[in-house]
C-alpha cells in the first residue's frame with residue numbers, strides 16, 4: 033500500500049473502521065459496480081437481459097437497473113441491446129452523484145452539461161429531470177465525437193452538443209441556464225478502486241492542478257447560471273482539495289450561493305464540512321466512489337435570455353439516424 037494512499041485516508045474525515053475499509057477497498061481494486069440507464073430508444077416496459085439487484089436505493093431512479101455486485105458474467109456493453117441503444121451502462125457512482133437533481137423545485141428550462149463526454153451525467157439528467165433544452169458540451173474533439181455517438185445511439189435526439197471552453201460559455205451565454213452540470217475533470221483517484229492504474233493521482237501536483245482547473249470551470253459555470261438556478265458539482269476523486277475545498281471556496285467568494293441538503297444522501301455526508309457535501313466511498317457498495325454537491329444561486333428566477341443561434345448549431349437529430 034503506498035504511503036500516499038495511507039496519508040490520503042487520514043485526511044478524509046473517516047472513522048477508524050471506515051479508514052480500514054477504505055484502504056482494503058483500494059487494495060482490492062474490484063469496487064466498480066455497473067448500472068444501466070434505460071433510454072428513450074427502449075421499448076415500453078423494457079427489461080434488459082441481465083441479472084439485476086433489486087435492493088432499494090432511495091437515491092437511485094426507476095429508469096436505472098443495478099447489476100449484482102461483482103457480476104463477472106453480464107457484459108452489458110457486448111449485448112445486441114447495447115448496440116440498439118436500449119440502455120447506457122455506467123458506474124453506479126454516477127447514479128449516486130446525480131441524486132441531488134431529485135430536489136430541483138422545477139423542471140429545468142435550459143441545462144448546460146459543461147464537461148459532458150462520454151455522456152453519462154447528461155443521460156441521467158434527462159432521465160431524472162428532462163430539461164426542456166439541453167446542451168451537452170465537450171472541449172475535447174475526439175471525446176465530443178464519442179459523446180454525440182452515445183447520445184444518438186440512445187435516442188436523445190432533443191439534445192444539442194457544443195465544444196466551447198468554460199470561459200467562452202461565460203462570455204457568450206451569461207445567466208442563460210437554470211441547471212448546469214459540472215462533472216469536472218479530476219485526478220480520478222477512484223479509478224484505483226476499480227483496479228485501473230492511475231499513476232500520480234495522489235501527487236500534490238495532480239490534485240492541486242486539478243483543483244485549480246475545477247475552480248476555473250466552476251467560476252465560469254456560475255456566470256452562466258441564472259439567479260434561482262442550480263449547479264451540480266461532481267467528481268470521481270477523493271481528494272478534499274478537489275471536492276469540499278472547492279465548494280467552500282465558491283461559497284466564500286459567492287455569498288449568493290448555498291448548498292442544497294439531500295436527505296437520502298445523509299448517510300454519505302462528508303465528515304469534512306457541515307455544508308451539504310456528500311462523498312461516496314468504495315466501501316459503500318455503490319461503485320468506486322465520488323463526490324456530489326448541489327449549489328443554488330439564491331434569488332427569484334427571471335425568464336431566461338435567448339441563446340445565440342450558433343450555440344444551438346449541433347442538434348443530435350441532424351446526425352445520420354443509423355449508427356452501427
Ligand SMILES: C[S@@+](CC[C@H](N)C(=O)[O-])C[C@H]1O[C@@H](n2cnc3c(N)ncnc32)[C@H](O)[C@@H]1O
Nearest residue numbers: 147148149150151152153171172175215216217
Ligand atoms: C469526468 S469527465 C466527464 C464525464 C461525463 N460527465 C459523464 O458522466 O460521462 C470530464 C470531461 O471534462 C473534459 N475537460 C477536460 N478539461 C476541461 C476543461 N478545462 N473544461 C471543461 N471540460 C474539460 C474532459 O475532456 C472530459 O470529457
